[in-house]
Amino acid sequence: FEKQYMARLNARQKEAVFAVDGPVLLLATPGSGKATVLVTRLGYMILCRGIDPKSILTMTYTVAATKDMKSRFSAFFGEAAAEGLAFRTINSVSKSVIDTFGRSHAGRTPFDLVTDEGELNRLVREICQAVNEGYPEDSEIREVRRLITYIKNMMLTEEEIENLESEIDHLPEIVQRYRDILRQRHLMDFDDQLAYAYTILQKYPAVLSTFQERFPYICVDEAQDTSRIQHAIIKLLASKSENLFMVGDEDQSIYGF
Numbered sequence: 001f002e003k004q005y006m007a008r009l010n011a012r013q014k015e016a017v018f019a020v021d022g023p024v025l026l027l028a029t030p031g032s033g034k035a036t037v038l039v040t041r042l043g044y045m046i047l048c049r050g051i052d053p054k055s056i057l058t059m060t061y062t063v064a065a066t067k068d069m070k071s072r073f074s075a076f077f078g079e080a081a082a083e084g085l086a087f088r089t090i091n092s093v094s095k096s097v098i099d100t101f102g103r104s105h106a107g108r109t110p111f112d113l114v115t116d117e118g119e120l121n122r123l124v125r126e127i128c129q130a131v132n133e134g135y136p137e138d139s140e141i142r143e144v145r146r147l148i149t150y151i152k153n154m155m156l157t158e159e160e161i162e163n164l165e166s167e168i169d170h171l172p173e174i175v176q177r178y179r180d181i182l183r184q185r186h187l188m189d190f191d192d193q194l195a196y197a198y199t200i201l202q203k204y205p206a207v208l209s210t211f212q213e214r215f216p217y218i219c220v221d222e223a224q225d226t227s228r229i230q231h232a233i234i235k236l237l238a239s240k241s242e243n244l245f246m247v248g249d250e251d252q253s254i255y256g257f
Helices: 011-018 034-047 063-077 079-083 090-104 117-132 138-153 158-162 171-184 190-203 205-214 228-238
Strands: 024-027 056-060 086-089 217-220 243-248
Touching (some): 034 056, 034 063, 034 217, 063 086, 086 090, 090 205, 090 228, 117 171, 138 190, 138 228, 158 171, 190 228, 228 243
Parallel strands (some): 024 243, 217 243
């Protein structure tokens, strides 16, 4: 395996490929071959360690990135091996958690996910108009949406929201109304999807156990782009086996500014 697939890897990269058991963090700069190491490591786990590909969950930041990762793996090791692997986004995993909870708890219907950005923008505009008694510009709507995403992803408390620096007037009230209206309409946005999945994993051990048993090996690409709520979900999923492999570059974090 090393001769066929690892000839171009340096000593540190090879060390990362062979590090299968326990928690591993791989930090590297852009273009240094992080994805190649992750893909090669997956092949090593399956072909050399005999690990069932269905027991490995590989998460990355976007749908496009998951497709790229699967394509890379297929090019290296063949499509048959790739079919058994789960390449998912954190939101996709969160959806699975919510769906599993819905099936196991009759009468607890999951909220409907709003995928239409225009619908959410219109809701924010209506709230801003009501709270600030004026017609907000598009730039203000975009900023409110950005702040809502930041607040939810960073799991900010009410006090932290109050102290958040912003040019948006009455931001805490706008955020609270946005949350209340979605809840009243039995709706959730993509950020809520993460929050609800995390709450379910925390409060319902049977659901958490289902995913821990299914995926005792977890790999995370572009780990610097995972937010606090995403890290919290990953921590819960990996807490039993502790077989967590994270790849990233902290200097590129989108939540660092």
